[in-house]
Amino acid sequence: xxxxxxxxxxxxxxxxxxxxxxxxxxxxxxxxxxxxxxxxxxxxxxxxxxxxxxxxxxxxxxxxxxxxxxxxxxxxxxxxxxxxxxxxxxxxxxxxxxxxxxxxxxxxxxxxxxxxxxxxxxxxxxxxxxxxxxxxxxxxxxxxxxxxxxxxxxxxxxxxxxxxxxxxxxxxxxxxxxxxxxxxxxxxxxxxxxxxxxxxxxxxxxxxxxxxxxxxxxxxxxxxxxxxxxxxxxxxxxxxxxxxxxxxxxxxxxxxxxxxxxxxxxxxxxxxxxxxxxxxxxxxxxxxxxxxx
Amino acid sequence: xxxxxxxxxxxxxxxxxxxxxxxxxxxxxxxxxxxxxxxxxxxxxxxxxxxxxxxxxxxxxxxxxxxxxxxxxxxxxxxxxxxxxxxxxxxxxxxxxxxxxxxxxxxxxxxxxxxxxxxxxxxxxxxxxxxxxxxxxxxxxxxxxxxxxxxxxxxxxxxxxxxxxxxxxxxxxxxxxxxxxxxxxxxxxxxxxxxxxxxxxxxxxxxxxxxxxxxxxxxxxxxxxxxxxxxx
Numbered sequence: 001x002x003x004x005x006x007x008x009x010x011x012x013x014x015x016x017x018x019x020x021x022x023x024x025x026x027x028x029x030x031x032x033x034x035x036x037x038x039x040x041x042x043x044x045x046x047x048x049x050x051x052x053x054x055x056x057x058x059x060x061x062x063x064x065x066x067x068x069x070x071x072x073x074x075x076x077x078x079x080x081x082x083x084x085x086x087x088x089x090x091x092x093x094x095x096x097x098x099x100x101x102x103x104x105x106x107x108x109x110x111x112x113x114x115x116x117x118x119x120x121x122x123x124x125x126x127x128x129x130x131x132x133x134x135x136x137x138x139x140x141x142x143x144x145x146x147x148x149x150x151x152x153x154x155x156x157x158x159x160x161x162x163x164x165x166x167x168x169x170x171x172x173x174x175x176x177x178x179x180x181x182x183x184x185x186x187x188x189x190x191x192x193x194x195x196x197x198x199x200x201x202x203x204x205x206x207x208x209x210x211x212x213x214x215x216x217x218x219x220x221x222x223x224x225x226x227x228x229x230x231x232x233x234x235x236x237x238x239x240x241x242x243x244x245x246x247x248x249x250x251x252x253x254x255x256x257x258x259x260x261x262x263x264x265x266x267x268x269x270x271x272x273x274x275x276x277x278x279x280x281x282x283x284x285x286x287x288x289x290x291x292x293x
Numbered sequence: 294x295x296x297x298x299x300x301x302x303x304x305x306x307x308x309x310x311x312x313x314x315x316x317x318x319x320x321x322x323x324x325x326x327x328x329x330x331x332x333x334x335x336x337x338x339x340x341x342x343x344x345x346x347x348x349x350x351x352x353x354x355x356x357x358x359x360x361x362x363x364x365x366x367x368x369x370x371x372x373x374x375x376x377x378x379x380x381x382x383x384x385x386x387x388x389x390x391x392x393x394x395x396x397x398x399x400x401x402x403x404x405x406x407x408x409x410x411x412x413x414x415x416x417x418x419x420x421x422x423x424x425x426x427x428x429x430x431x432x433x434x435x436x437x438x439x440x441x442x443x444x445x446x447x448x449x450x451x452x453x454x455x456x457x458x459x460x461x462x463x464x465x466x467x468x469x470x471x472x473x474x475x476x477x478x479x480x481x482x483x484x485x486x487x488x489x490x491x492x493x494x495x496x497x498x499x500x501x502x503x504x505x506x507x508x509x510x511x512x513x514x515x516x517x518x519x520x521x522x523x524x525x
Binding site for chain 2 (some may be wrong): 047050051054055056057058061075136148154156157158162163212217239240241244245247249259261264267
């Protein structure tokens with residue numbers, strides 16, 4: 001299994017397209033950082049300006065490295081699944097397309113092991129991508145903009161988290177994001193097992209994510225009631241839950257608390273079920289697959 | 294005699310009111326004189342903000358004041374959302390301008406402390422403050438509560454309790470009540486995680502447009518001078 005995983009990782013990181021995602025993430029993050037460095041106050045005023053009449057808002061203090069990382073994650077984590085699909089959607093179908101899949105299954109390795117090795121390689125790719133993202137979005141932002149309290153705007157509330165209470169939330173959020181992206185990778189793997197060309201699974205994964213995200217975010221009561229609870233995209237934003245802080249009876253925030261931990265745990269549970277479902281289906285499909293190319 | 298009688302009656306009826314108005318004016322002047330012994334101060338304390346849509350921690354704040362009306366509340370380490378009215382509607386702004394008419398509104402009790410209720414009407418018709426009601430503790434010559442109605446920004450209320458710095462007319466605790474605007478951002482912008490806490494009760498909460506900031510002051514440094522940079 002370890003040998004298989006090494007081979008799969010070698011194949012992933014040997015392909016130039018793997019690095020497109022790393023390059024794209026770096027470019028987008030640097031662009032956002034530069035924009036916020038120059039126009040951070042205006043960006044904040046766009047969201048919080050209507051409170052200017054009631055409160056003195058210290059915009060210069062809010063636009064610190066922690067807040068900028070939150071903005072980056074908010075903007076990027078909806079698009080990163082596309083970059084994950086680029087690699088995971090190609091992992092089986094790409095080989096079928098090139099004709100190397102038949103060669104692989106002719107080796108004395110079970111098909112289950114082969115799919116699991118490909119899944120694990122996708123997982124490592126996802127973690128590497130997120131680590132890269134954390135390095136640039138969090139570490140570089142901290143370096144460039146310093147640290148401070150984080151102010152997170154919800155549609156109905158404004159949450160402020162003290163500086164000393166922030167870092168662990170990022171670790172937790174990145175951990176959650178890793179799970180969500182692994183779910184996307186497992187969906188791509190399943191679609192990849194169903195196809196013999198690499199473009200199909202990549203496009204299909206992207207389309208599924210776009211459609212499901214739209215349904216999740218449209219705020220249409222009919223969809224919210226009957227569809228939203230069953231869509232995996234509904235649970236992908238769970239990482240944000242770590243930045244929603246609980247308050248005491250006096251309305252003051254409680255350090256180290258999370259507003260709704262059971263909802264986050266539920267989301268994690270749903271994501272794990274989806275991952276298990278997608279991977280199991282992928283294994284079953286691959287075991288029965290007629291490999292003709 | 295017939296002509297003098299109505300005049301005497303009028304004098305009898307009006308004179309107590311005039312005497313009262315004079316008393317009240319003197320009372321306000323005495324309070325003002327006490328407040329004016331403080332040219333500047335730096336106070337450190339903790340600010341507790343209670344606004345339905347704001348989830349903020351207890352903040353360590355430093356208050357800087359310099360006569361006539363410069364006041365700045367700063368959080369030295371973190372971020373604080375300081376209510377704007379707390380800065381502009383302070384005691385000095387209300388009574389130090391001097392251009393007002395003081396009216397006696399009788400006696401009352403605040404937390405079982407007898408107080409004189411005084412209404413201040415600004416002489417300037419275009420002033421932002423339309424009416425201020427002061428609840429003055431006559432025994433200690435301090436203001437325990439003010440209610441200020443402004444032209445554009447609703448009403449504000451200041452409640453003060455005194456301790457170590459009563460001789461300067463400086464409170465140990467200030468509770469500031471103010472009006473807030475409704476807070477709502479489109480979900481398409483915030484991309485909220487729907488954790489079930491943003492359902493109907495939250496919507497109702499944002500309609501409660503009353504906010505409260507409570508500042509408990511630990512210590513004052515009085516009349517030691519302050520740099521201009523502090524108020525920038």
